[in-house]
Amino acid sequence: MNTGLADKILKIESSRRKAVTKQFPFLLTPVLEIKRFLIKLETSLPKYKLKKEINSSKLYNITEHSSPLYRKYNKRELDEGKIHNIKIAIEKLDGLIIEPDKVFSFWKYVGRSNERRGFKKGLVLSDGKLLEDYGGGLCQLSNLLAYMFACTECDFHERKHHSRDVFPDSGRTIPFASGATVFFNLIDLKVKNTYSFPIKINLRITGTQLRGSISSTEKIDYKIKITEKESLFCKSARSGIVYRYNKLFRSYYKKNTNDKIKEVLLWENIARVIYDESLIQNKIEMV
Numbered sequence: 001m002n003t004g005l006a007d008k009i010l011k012i013e014s015s016r017r018k019a020v021t022k023q024f025p026f027l028l029t030p031v032l033e034i035k036r037f038l039i040k041l042e043t044s045l046p047k048y049k050l051k052k053e054i055n056s057s058k059l060y061n062i063t064e065h066s067s068p069l070y071r072k073y074n075k076r077e078l079d080e081g082k083i084h085n086i087k088i089a090i091e092k093l094d095g096l097i098i099e100p101d102k103v104f105s106f107w108k109y110v111g112r113s114n115e116r117r118g119f120k121k122g123l124v125l126s127d128g129k130l131l132e133d134y135g136g137g138l139c140q141l142s143n144l145l146a147y148m149f150a151c152t153e154c155d156f157h158e159r160k161h162h163s164r165d166v167f168p169d170s171g172r173t174i175p176f177a178s179g180a181t182v183f184f185n186l187i188d189l190k191v192k193n194t195y196s197f198p199i200k201i202n203l204r205i206t207g208t209q210l211r212g213s214i215s216s217t218e219k220i221d222y223k224i225k226i227t228e229k230e231s232l233f234c235k236s237a238r239s240g241i242v243y244r245y246n247k248l249f250r251s252y253y254k255k256n257t258n259d260k261i262k263e264v265l266l267w268e269n270i271a272r273v274i275y276d277e278s279l280i281q282n283k284i285e286m287v
Contacts, residue, residue: 005245006287008270009236032186039185043108050102050109052095054198056217062199063151063224064213065174067144069205071167082122082137085113087205089141094203098193103157104149104201106142107185113138125164125181135184140210142189143179145201148214149191150178150250150266151224152199158190165244165271168279175228175248177269222261227251233273234285242273242284 042048069086070079092109113119113135122136139162146159161177169176180189193199197218204211231246247268252261277284 005234005270006237009234009243009287010238012270013236013239013241036185039188043105043185047101047103048105048108050096050098050104052097054097054200054217056198059200059215059217060219062214062216062220063148064211065144065148065151066209066211067140069140069208069210071170078121078123078132078136081120082140083205084120085122085135085137086141086210088118089113089138090203090205093141093145093201096201097198098191098201099198100193100196102193104189104191104193106145106182106189110138112184125162125166130166139179139181141203142182144203144210144212145191146180146189147174147178147226148212150226150248152214153194153224154199155192155194156190157192158188159267160187161267161269161271163271165273166275168275175226176231176244176246177267177271178226178248221255223253223255225251225253226266227263232285233277233280233282234287235277237286242277242280244271244273245269 069083070076089110092111093106096104096109098104111117115134119135121132121134122138124131124133124136125139146156149156159180161179162181165176181187182189195216195218197216199214199216202213202215227249229247229249233242233244235242248266250264250266252263253259254261273280
């Protein structure tokens, strides 16, 4: 038995309590809007202000990534809505320059993803349930951005992975939970540029792919890859709930020789599995 993991799961299951806004639903909207207003004030600070102009004629690629726009388990119309929503967001985010010590905020630039601003319905995960809502599917974009930033030296000021493992793996090319969930603007993706030079976000959509890269004004002689360790599925002996667990590391390699320079723990992830455990091909451990 993995005692450390069992303790973490026990803490998760013991800390579940009913929020005040669930006991008194009429408080939910005003409480959320007050929080959103305060967050908007915070992200109006100068450190969050980014631009799209850069004083350099030469840019160097730090990292790049792509993900499929159409998913095996999604309805086609929801994927179409998601793609429409991502296109709106890309118009706001593509080309943003993050100067040294500046902080990128996903929601500051995407804005509220409602019908009035042209967003369509897509798939969203809310309280462990798959639902349809305006702006649905933007998590695919935040996932891509989080993964790319993870392959840089940037610091994550805010990043939350999905607390649920939604679908069985199907053609996965990157480690589980290497992205970021978002929910306007209470759950954000905020990343600080810790380099001594500016970096640029590049995003685009092809017929079947969401593609992105992060480039810089200076050449870097190493590369960073995200590696996964201690990956497993486990079942709580206390509740019978199945969880997925892993640790993700930033692994540094020399570009010319591919020799490993160092390895740094980035994230530790625990997520509840919400699909049938019979679809899990790996062994499920009891904890």
